[in-house]
Amino acid sequence: MFFEDDEYEYKLLAPDVDRLLRFFDRGHLNPTSSTFVLLSAFKKLADILEPVAPLKDNDEVKSLWIRIPRGEIEDYGDYEEMKEYGEVETYEEYEQYWEEKYPAEYIWYRLVLVQSFNKDSVLDFYAVGLDNKTIISASTDDRMRDFAGGYSEEAAAKLCDLIIPAIMESMELLKAGKYNALIEENLPYKYRTGVIRRSDLWEANPEYKKFDYDNLPEHKVQKFKDMIASGINDAAKIGRIREFTANDFFNACKIGYESIGKECEGYSLSELYMHYADGRDEGLTGKGYGLNEGPGIDFASPSEWDEWYFHREQQGGHPWEVVPGGNSTHVELYVCNDKRSCEWRLRLGEITQEEYDDIISNAGYYFVIAGIHRQFESVSFYIALSEAGLPVVINDAEELVNSFDGVDYVGIVPHHVFPRYCSGMFPKEYGVVFDFMHVYDEEIEKFGNKILWLPEEPAVLEKK
Numbered sequence: 001m002f003f004e005d006d007e008y009e010y011k012l013l014a015p016d017v018d019r020l021l022r023f024f025d026r027g028h029l030n031p032t033s034s035t036f037v038l039l040s041a042f043k044k045l046a047d048i049l050e051p052v053a054p055l056k057d058n059d060e061v062k063s064l065w066i067r068i069p070r071g072e073i074e075d076y077g078d079y080e081e082m083k084e085y086g087e088v089e090t091y092e093e094y095e096q097y098w099e100e101k102y103p104a105e106y107i108w109y110r111l112v113l114v115q116s117f118n119k120d121s122v123l124d125f126y127a128v129g130l131d132n133k134t135i136i137s138a139s140t141d142d143r144m145r146d147f148a149g150g151y152s153e154e155a156a157a158k159l160c161d162l163i164i165p166a167i168m169e170s171m172e173l174l175k176a177g178k179y180n181a182l183i184e185e186n187l188p189y190k191y192r193t194g195v196i197r198r199s200d201l202w203e204a205n206p207e208y209k210k211f212d213y214d215n216l217p218e219h220k221v222q223k224f225k226d227m228i229a230s231g232i233n234d235a236a237k238i239g240r241i242r243e244f245t246a247n248d249f250f251n252a253c254k255i256g257y258e259s260i261g262k263e264c265e266g267y268s269l270s271e272l273y274m275h276y277a278d279g280r281d282e283g284l285t286g287k288g289y290g291l292n293e294g295p296g297i298d299f300a301s302p303s304e305w306d307e308w309y310f311h312r313e314q315q316g317g318h319p320w321e322v323v324p325g326g327n328s329t330h331v332e333l334y335v336c337n338d339k340r341s342c343e344w345r346l347r348l349g350e351i352t353q354e355e356y357d358d359i360i361s362n363a364g365y366y367f368v369i370a371g372i373h374r375q376f377e378s379v380s381f382y383i384a385l386s387e388a389g390l391p392v393v394i395n396d397a398e399e400l401v402n403s404f405d406g407v408d409y410v411g412i413v414p415h416h417v418f419p420r421y422c423s424g425m426f427p428k429e430y431g432v433v434f435d436f437m438h439v440y441d442e443e444i445e446k447f448g449n450k451i452l453w454l455p456e457e458p459a460v461l462e463k464k
Helices: 014-021 036-048 079-084 091-101 153-162 164-175 179-186 198-204 207-213 218-229 246-259 269-276 302-311 338-347 353-361 375-387 397-405 441-450
Strands: 061-069 106-117 123-130 133-139 194-197 321-323 331-337 365-370 392-394 409-412
Touching: 014 061, 014 106, 014 153, 036 106, 036 123, 036 133, 036 153, 036 164, 061 164, 079 091, 123 153, 133 153, 153 164, 164 179, 194 198, 194 441, 198 207, 198 409, 198 441, 207 397, 218 375, 218 397, 246 269, 246 302, 246 321, 246 331, 246 375, 269 321, 302 331, 331 338, 331 375, 338 353, 365 375, 375 392, 375 397, 392 397
Parallel strands: 365 392
Antiparallel strands: 061 106, 106 123, 123 133, 194 409, 321 331, 331 365
């Protein structure tokens, strides 16, 4: 976006900061070539933050919260203009819009500075982020050159200059030993990370329990818990299928599909698999395309299955994704064989040749189900395949049982974080956190003190 606000008089107020942030709507940019304008803007901020120690887990990054006054309602935008464009109809709507956008006297923004140096200690990359938007992302690898417009470098320079007094305020508080306490006491919930017991969510809103059970009836949940408690979910304790065929895999899929209520009549086993599974089968059926092209195999032949399983040329498909979904919301029905894992263990020296030979002499195929975010399908598949006498285990069994008992934790993530793939944000003391949510102001009172808010990483000054 090109900068078109040269005539606008920006003030250090949240509406004006947001007005400038609109020029940076492309998320995390690949670095552009450095310019004198961008480097100058960056260095002004880097010099101010020079006394701040980098983050614990990344010595190239420094971060500081800054607060900007919200100003008065007149600073937000022109009421008549907003009315003309249909954003509001009445002045009361305008006031409500303002209060929702800027609910407090001060609005908080997280400032992030990144700088890395090459082996000769020369700056080769630098970046500025504000409010989770990339303001500057520049590399000095190429010859420095000026260019106008495309990167909104004028907006970047103007924004960096505008927020300097707010950065100075945070630095003065930090040097006075007051900054971290201010953050802990005043940082709004929408920026915070925390955990809450799943049972506390159920108590606050019973609908959460229905969601967590994912339409599984109580008797099926109890059966699953009893099975796990019995110790049967152990790959060392289940049998193996010595001669395995594609039809064995397709039949296991059919058993699973029937358990979740899929219509299975009128399909052959392979057709049923291709109809309900992901379809990227790495040449198994001969019905794929692209990476999954291939002649297919004889579905009744153990030797052709072995050849496909251990030596297939196509890789990168999803032959085991029997219930499609997103990156973490699908169900896998893996077909596993001890031989593959044992070969790696032998190469790494974890087992001897004698131990390898002993394992291989009893090796065979078994099933592993994975789908912690699809409880209905994964648990139903597991129970059905087990009752059919097939050797099967399910991943994340303990975590699933804990979630059904409500004793695990659900992660609360900041509003700018998509509530998925966030397990790494939570300390191990809370176990495996695999469900995540946002919490809004109106819910804080409902959850009361049940939420355990994780402390922000404190900002510290470099030791001299």
